[in-house]
Amino acid sequence: METEYNKGSNPTPEKRSGNLGRGRALGGLIIVTVGTLLLARQLGVYFPGWLFSWKMLLIVIGVYVGARHSFRSLGWLIPVGIGTIFLLEDFIPYLTIREYAWPIIIIFIGLFMIFRPRGSGRRRRSRYWEMNAEEIDKSSEGFFDSFTMFGENKKLILSKDFKGGESFCIFGGAEINLTQADINGRVAIDLVQIFGGTRLIVPAHWKLETEEMVSIFGGLNDKRQFQNTVTDQSKVLVLKGTCLFGGIDIKSF
Numbered sequence: 001m002e003t004e005y006n007k008g009s010n011p012t013p014e015k016r017s018g019n020l021g022r023g024r025a026l027g028g029l030i031i032v033t034v035g036t037l038l039l040a041r042q043l044g045v046y047f048p049g050w051l052f053s054w055k056m057l058l059i060v061i062g063v064y065v066g067a068r069h070s071f072r073s074l075g076w077l078i079p080v081g082i083g084t085i086f087l088l089e090d091f092i093p094y095l096t097i098r099e100y101a102w103p104i105i106i107i108f109i110g111l112f113m114i115f116r117p118r119g120s121g122r123r124r125r126s127r128y129w130e131m132n133a134e135e136i137d138k139s140s141e142g143f144f145d146s147f148t149m150f151g152e153n154k155k156l157i158l159s160k161d162f163k164g165g166e167s168f169c170i171f172g173g174a175e176i177n178l179t180q181a182d183i184n185g186r187v188a189i190d191l192v193q194i195f196g197g198t199r200l201i202v203p204a205h206w207k208l209e210t211e212e213m214v215s216i217f218g219g220l221n222d223k224r225q226f227q228n229t230v231t232d233q234s235k236v237l238v239l240k241g242t243c244l245f246g247g248i249d250i251k252s253f
Contacts, residue, residue: 026064026067030060030064031214031242034060037051037052038052049090050087050090050091053087053090054083055082055083055084055086055087055090056083056087057083058079058080058082058083059079059080059083059084059087061079061170061194062076062077062078062079062080062081062083063076063080066080078108078149079149079170081105081108082101082105085097085101085104085105086101142159142161142162142163143162143163143164143165144157144165144166144167144176145165145166146165146166146167146168146169146174146176147167147168147169148167148168148169148170148172148173148174148196149169149170149171149172150171150172151172151173152172152173152174152175153167153169153172153173153174153175154174154175154177155174155175155176155177156177156180157176157177157178157180157181158180158181159181159182160181160182161182161183161184162178162181162182162183162187163187164187164188164189164190165189165190166189166190166191167189167190167191167192167198168192169191169192169193169194169196169197169198169246170192170194170195170196171194171195171196172196173196173197173198173199174193174196174197174198174199175198175199175200175201176189176198176199176200176201177201178200178201178202178203178237179201179202179203179252182235183206183235183236183237184234184235185234185235185236186236186238187236187237187238188237188238188239188240189237189238189239189240189241190240190241191213191239191240191241191242191243191248192241192242192243193218193241193242193243193244193246193247193248194242194244194245194246195244195245195246196246197246197247197248197249198246198247198248198249199248199249199251200239200248200249200250200251201250201251201252202224202237202250202251202252203235203252204224204225204229204252205229205230205231205232205235206231206232206235206236206237207231207232207233207235207236207237208222208224208236208237208239208250209236209237209238209239210222210239212238212239212240212241213239213240213241213242213243213248214241214242214243215242215243217244217245218243218244218245218246218247218248219243219247219248220239220243220247220248220249220250221247221248221249221250222250223249223250223251224250224251224252225252
């Protein structure tokens with residue numbers, strides 16, 4: 001579950017914007033690389049089978065998550081470790097690590113949850129690995145940065161001067177509730193959804209722009225209710241990012 005920012009170390013808008021830009025650039029580079037490799041294979045270029053396996057996909061996702069957050073947390077090691085363990089069997093045929101892999105992975109996850117660093121008397125700015133987050137995190141900060149894996153993250157934004165945010169969700173679900181927030185002008189949220197679902201709840205009178213969202217084997221659905229609602233052109237929410245094998249639903253109450 002996403003937690004409050006430490007007020008003494010809040011990133012400046014410039015740094016936040018830079019982080020979002022680097023994240024988008026990295027994600028775009030990965031997608032271009034994968035597309036180029038797939039095109040080359042279709043043209044007859046030989047690549048080993050493991051290069052396009054689910055194991056390699058986990059490793060790429062893990063490295064992407066780690067780089068996106070400057071490798072400040074160990075959470076990115078989870079998908080990298082899982083992918084690497086199973087990938088070893090492709091390189092060492094006589095190695096039978098598969099029957100021991102899941103017990104080792106479960107032990108590693110448990111140790112990670114026990115010994116991960118915690119804030120002193122305060123919740124950390126963010127937790128990059130969430131197994132099961134059922135509580136709703138209430139935040140009055142103007143910016144949020146959320147990461148969810150194999151769990152559910154619910155966030156209620158209370159800021160009356162909301163500036164935007166970033167949500168990365170893989171093999172899990174996220175709910176971002178903006179019905180009690182307010183914006184002025186154009187505000188952007190960067191969403192990355194891979195194998196899961198994100199629910200975005202926004203006021204019906206906000207104007208929504210989704211042209212910068214990229215959907216690959218996934219979709220974005222605007223399910224807001226517009227009865228007797230006049231769109232406020234001064235409140236524009238821009239959605240950016242990527243939806244891969246997942247779905248993003250937009251609703252209003």
